[in-house]
Amino acid sequence: MVQKNGRTNSQIPVIALHNITKVYQMGDVEVHALRGIDLEVYPGEMIAIMGPSGSGKSTLMNIIGCLDVPTSGTYELDGKDVSRLKDDQLAAIRNHKIGFVFQNFNLLPRTTAVANVELPLIYAGMGGRQRRKRAEEALRLVGLGDRFDHKPNELSGGQQQRVAIARALVNEPSMILADEPTGNLDTKTSVEIMELFQRLNRERGITIVFVTHNPETAEYCNRVVRIRDGLIESDETRQATASIHAPKPHAVSSNGHEAVTVKERER
Amino acid sequence: MKVLEALRIAMRALAANKLRSVLTMLGIIIGVGAVIALMSIGRGVEKYVTDQFAGLGSNLLFIAPGQITEGPPSLRANPVRSLTLGDMVAIADRSRVPHVAAVAADFQTRVQVSRAGKTVTVQANATTPEYPLVRNWNTTIGSYFSTLDSDERQRVVVLGSETYQQLFPNNEYPVDQTVQINGMNFRVIGVMESKGGGPGGNLDRSVFLPLTTGQDRLFKQKTPNGEYRVTVIYASIDDSANIPAAQEAITELMRERRGIKYLDQDDFTIISQNDLISVFGDILGALTIFLGAIAAISLLVGGIGIMNIMLVSVTERTREIGLRKAVGAKRGDVLIQFLIEAMTLAAIGGMIGVALGWGLAQIVSTFFGEFQAVVGADAVVTSLVVATAVGLFFGIFPAFRASRLNPIDALRYE
Ligand SMILES: Nc1ncnc2c1ncn2[C@@H]1O[C@H](COP(=O)(O)OP(=O)(O)OP(=O)(O)O)[C@@H](O)[C@H]1O
Ligand SMILES: [Mg+2]
Numbered sequence: 101m102v103q104k105n106g107r108t109n110s111q112i113p114v115i116a117l118h119n120i121t122k123v124y125q126m127g128d129v130e131v132h133a134l135r136g137i138d139l140e141v142y143p144g145e146m147i148a149i150m151g152p153s154g155s156g157k158s159t160l161m162n163i164i165g166c167l168d169v170p171t172s173g174t175y176e177l178d179g180k181d182v183s184r185l186k187d188d189q190l191a192a193i194r195n196h197k198i199g200f201v202f203q204n205f206n207l208l209p210r211t212t213a214v215a216n217v218e219l220p221l222i223y224a225g226m227g228g229r230q231r232r233k234r235a236e237e238a239l240r241l242v243g244l245g246d247r248f249d250h251k252p253n254e255l256s257g258g259q260q261q262r263v264a265i266a267r268a269l270v271n272e273p274s275m276i277l278a279d280e281p282t283g284n285l286d287t288k289t290s291v292e293i294m295e296l297f298q299r300l301n302r303e304r305g306i307t308i309v310f311v312t313h314n315p316e317t318a319e320y321c322n323r324v325v326r327i328r329d330g331l332i333e334s335d336e337t338r339q340a341t342a343s344i345h346a347p348k349p350h351a352v353s354s355n356g357h358e359a360v361t362v363k364e365r366e367r
Numbered sequence: 368m369k370v371l372e373a374l375r376i377a378m379r380a381l382a383a384n385k386l387r388s389v390l391t392m393l394g395i396i397i398g399v400g401a402v403i404a405l406m407s408i409g410r411g412v413e414k415y416v417t418d419q420f421a422g423l424g425s426n427l428l429f430i431a432p433g434q435i436t437e438g439p440p441s442l443r444a445n446p447v448r449s450l451t452l453g454d455m456v457a458i459a460d461r462s463r464v465p466h467v468a469a470v471a472a473d474f475q476t477r478v479q480v481s482r483a484g485k486t487v488t489v490q491a492n493a494t495t496p497e498y499p500l501v502r503n504w505n506t507t508i509g510s511y512f513s514t515l516d517s518d519e520r521q522r523v524v525v526l527g528s529e530t531y532q533q534l535f536p537n538n539e540y541p542v543d544q545t546v547q548i549n550g551m552n553f554r555v556i557g558v559m560e561s562k563g564g565g566p567g568g569n570l571d572r573s574v575f576l577p578l579t580t581g582q583d584r585l586f587k588q589k590t591p592n593g594e595y596r597v598t599v600i601y602a603s604i605d606d607s608a609n610i611p612a613a614q615e616a617i618t619e620l621m622r623e624r625r626g627i628k629y630l631d632q633d634d635f636t637i638i639s640q641n642d643l644i645s646v647f648g649d650i651l652g653a654l655t656i657f658l659g660a661i662a663a664i665s666l667l668v669g670g671i672g673i674m675n676i677m678l679v680s681v682t683e684r685t686r687e688i689g690l691r692k693a694v695g696a697k698r699g700d701v702l703i704q705f706l707i708e709a710m711t712l713a714a715i716g717g718m719i720g721v722a723l724g725w726g727l728a729q730i731v732s733t734f735f736g737e738f739q740a741v742v743g744a745d746a747v748v749t750s751l752v753v754a755t756a757v758g759l760f761f762g763i764f765p766a767f768r769a770s771r772l773n774p775i776d777a778l779r780y781e
Binding site: 162165167168187188191192194195196200202206208210211219220222223224225267271 | 369692700
């Protein structure tokens with residue numbers, strides 16, 4: 101099974117969905133939101149899930165994000181079956197393995213950028229000092245090294261989304277799930293945010309899954325999965341058509357070594 | 368998640384809505400404040416009254432005519448049969464009343480006392496010479512009248528401390544000065560210690576003279592068969608353990624002297640200091656129950672207020688809860704966060720209430736001056752614990768609701 105960016109099956113997929121279905125019971129009516137999804141996503145991929153309204157994107161996203169469990173089928177995250185876990189177990193998985201970026205940022209109001217980024221670390225049980233250090237690192241990585249103590253209402257939309265991205269990164273998750281991350285941003289800012297994602301993906305090897313309507317978002321991805329009526333319609337791997345021309349050198353921090361390795365693999 | 372972390376989050380959430388937080392606390396503040404204030408004042412009054420009783424003289428029995436249950440003399444159907452000096456002499460007989468240490472009789476009436484153009488109306492205590500001994504009370508200037516003065520019906524008078532100040536505004540040495548009582552000249556021989564107000568009026572505003580002089584020369588209040596009439600007889604008992612026995616012996620003696628038949632009720636009353644203190648204790652007990660009721664009601668109302676606001680808060684912060692769950696908060700984390708928030712709200716309300724109650728108690732003490740409110744540490748601790756428990760109890764339902772929110776729905780909530 102040699103596929104997707106030339107990776108080999110020796111690698112464990114981050115996401116491995118097998119025949120996933122989701123049925124919602126609406127009174128007497130059963131709504132089949134997902135009808136049997138098979139999908140594998142490998143470390144370092146940047147993938148867009150697209151599809152028309154009502155096709156099941158959000159449902160799929162919730163299952164991938166461990167916010168919900170499938171009606172049937174199995175979901176292995178980093179090789180561990182998570183499809184039958186209880187609420188609190190799912191919470192722990194979300195905390196350790198998944199970073200969320202939402203369309204409307206979902207930052208805590210009246211709370212500084214650093215405190216917002218620290219949030220996942222609080223639930224990971226990390227001590228205050230180390231938390232602050234890690235949060236500051238994450239904020240520097242998204243280019244907000246000078247905005248630690250700004251509150252959301254003191255930040256632009258793009259900056260707020262960067263804070264959200266820093267929050268998604270801070271726990272060093274296996275993947276970042278982003279739901280229409282540029283939906284509330286203007287074109288110029290959207291480009292900046294997508295370039296940030298691309299940079300994080302290329303330089304730090306972070307796996308990113310987008311759910312989007314927006315073809316421009318998909319252009320930054322090297323894989324696009326289209327779903328319709330709860331089934332995968334197409335799964336296309338290709339070179340990202342939109343791309344940052346040169347990686348900003350300052351972003352290659354302590355991890356520069358690894359970033360280079362990823363880039364070399366991509367050649 | 369550590370409790371400390373939850374506490375910080377709670378403080379921030381409460382600070383974000385200061386006015387609302389304070390309004391929510393109001394029920395608790397008023398409840399705790401009222402309880403602390405009234406309890407402190409109650410204790411102050413209790414201490415004051417106990418001190419007053421202690422100042423009456425040790426191991427004292429009061430014997431007065433009539434039954435207390437009949438109400439004040441003016442309201443009684445039958446005229447009350449007076450006590451007499453003979454009763455006092457009989458009580459003083461140790462063969463009839465064992466354990467009696469000393470007795471005194473006191474006839475009280477109002478008189479006008481004047482000196483150098485100043486006239487005051489005060490209570491006259493026409494007493495036997497043992498009065499200061501029995502009442503455990505001394506003179507500061509001069510001395511009380513002697514048995515000889517009494518036997519000779521001397522026109523001598525001892526002034527209460529306030530009466531002295533009123534008649535001798537320049538602090539002149541009063542002994543051997545003359546004052547007029549109801550127009551009759553009396554020689555001042557002493558001034559009593561200040562005793563302050565107490566049950567039975569303020570004795571500092573009175574004068575003391577021999578019972579014999581008073582009834583032979585001044586008031587003409589003797590009984591038809593020529594006995595000295597007295598208002599109250601004081602009997603001091605050698606030991607507090609013997610008070611019940613003495614009380615019984617005096618009762619028997621008095622019934623016999625007054626010819627009361629076997630089943631008929633006493634037409635006199637014997638009161639011990641303990642009786643007075645226990646009557647007062649009963650009043651305080653009733654007050655405490657009343658306070659408890661106020662506290663319970665206002666804490667209940669305060670608790671419901673907290674529950675209401677916490678429910679509003681949970682709804683308002685649905686997205687926040689959703690987000691916290693999405694990034695890894697477990698049910699328990701959310702539950703603890705909102706429980707602690709409710710408890711913090713109640714505890715802070717309790718603290719403000721304690722401060723308010725303390726302030727109120729101080730104001731009342733200063734205003735009345737006669738007693739000092741006592742804010743007990745136990746009352747403060749109990750109030751705070753109860754307030755916090757109220758917060759916990761009424762916070763459970765909203766917190767449980769928050770912890771059950773589905774993160775998907777919560778994140779979508781507008
Ligand atoms: N909680 C739910 N209860 C019942 N039916 C649901 C629920 N959530 C989703 N559905 C149904 O499942 C189907 C897929 O919904 P989903 O939200 O996944 O679509 P989507 O692709 O995200 O659409 P959009 O692009 O409009 O967000 C729809 O028919 C929807 O009505
Ligand atoms: Mg959707």
